[in-house]
Amino acid sequence: MGTTAPRRRARRRLTGALAAVAVLAGVVTGCDGGEPASEGERGAQAGPRWNTAPTSIAAVGDSITRGFDACSVLADCPEVSWATGDDPAVDSLATRLIGAAQAPARSWNHAVTGSRMADLPGQLASAAAHKPDLVTVMVGSNDACRPLASSMTSVADFRAGFEKALAGLRAASPTSQVYVSSVPDLQRLWEQGKDLPMVRQIWKLGICQSMLADPLSLATGATSRREEVRARVVEYNEVLREVCAKDPLCRYDGGAVFQYPFSAEQLSRWDFFHPGKDGQARLAELAHRQVTAAKPPR
Template sequence: MRDHARSTRLRRSTAATALLACLALLAGCNDDTEGGGSKNATDAAKRPAAKPTPTWDTRPGSVASVGDSITRGFDACSLLSDCPEVSWSTGSDVDSVAARLLPGDAKQRTWNFAKTGAVMAELPAQLRAATVKRPELVTVMIGANDACQDTVAEMTPVADFRADFSAALTGLRRALPKTQVYVASVPDLKRLWSEGRKDPIRRQVWKLGICPSMLRDAQADHDRANDRRDQVQRRVQEYNSALRDVCTRDVLCRYNGAVYDYRFTGDELSEWDWFHPNKEGQRKLADLAYQVINRRDDA
């Protein structure tokens, strides 16, 4: 009897031990599943690795420029004519951005798609044309003509300006994900008026219709004239805020507010219109751009 009871207890103990072992094993499996063990490891293996953040290349191999008359070198070499060879961005007869970045003969690796008189609404088309060349760097300087209208009421609304710039940059990014973009701020038009109004010859030239919203009646000092100039200046500042905001959302876009802050002198402005930069003014714009383009991300 005692042997039979002992045998029964042994069988029960063995069964209990086996049951406990099974339960422990099951619990372990459940813990791995719930705690992120083998299942999470499998899921992690299936997930694609995070893409590295693009870094700015201070030595791009090609440059395309877009924008308006300033980038075309208008009135820098002769009266009422473009002079792209002295363009601050891609010019070959001035120490331009392209000349500094691209050693040797860079003519086959630079393109100027800017157009005299262009406004922001034309930028998407300019950038579409530039994408065909697949440049590694695109420089953008546009917006003065959006403010330089016959009246302040005709200036481009800020919302439209922002939307067109955003669409242009989005289109470029879809076509060329790795192309870098440098964006110059719109110059301070009121500063140009303040500098040029001192000369009677300049005032006569301005009467031909150069930026009338700012330069018309250059000597007028009544409240209406001052208010008009202030409205143009505020609009330029709002344009620059839009340029900065849109650009800073793109990791490969750099905005430069120093162009607006720069105080151009008479020696840096065209002798024909005292409004557009001459060759020396173009060189200064290249200086301002190169400082930003050549800045390392970790600087």
């Protein structure tokens, strides 16, 4: 009984000290005991938020976005472009997002057949002039598709080109969102057409020789060459992912196009390499799914 009072006094001093520490912590951390931050406030703190319903689109890239060989042999067919086309059979990204009536006036296709990453800064400069809500990027196939595997664009140059292009767009049109498609798996396209004699004859005209030369050869040199090209495409896609991740308004497709199992029926009936109308429709579907998702793909 004689030690009860001192213990009570010690307990009160400890409680008071803890309370003081709590108050001090609140001052240091800025906690005022008010309501928690709203979703909008948290979004503002995290940076600009992705708009899942853009109303204007500019497309850049290469022959795939131009619809090359999708309608006739060795010719562009932008009306079936996965990004900005107006063909109902494709139902392009622009049509899905903006509507068939408004899309022609609110979408622009600056892709050029044969383009490589080195051409992207110029294309994005043209796209930026429209101040579009969204810019779609699909480039890299021609950096891997060269006369020889040794002629492929280096990974360092590919990265430098993409960083320059994205920086230029951001300076000219700061609020434009960017959807970046992965480079398709060129080896899978080879697998789809290599056993067809007519296709092999067409490939001899010069289509993607780094991958498609000697399509039936299983010699060590030919096999190693194809594997080298595929590995370079994988490296390109990693560059696209890494550079895009640094920009809060850039969304990479997570490898969706690279991983998509394109079948022969979805490829051009003239070259069995570029997407046909059905292939373009699948690209539009993949893009729409990624652009309208609440969160980016992992």
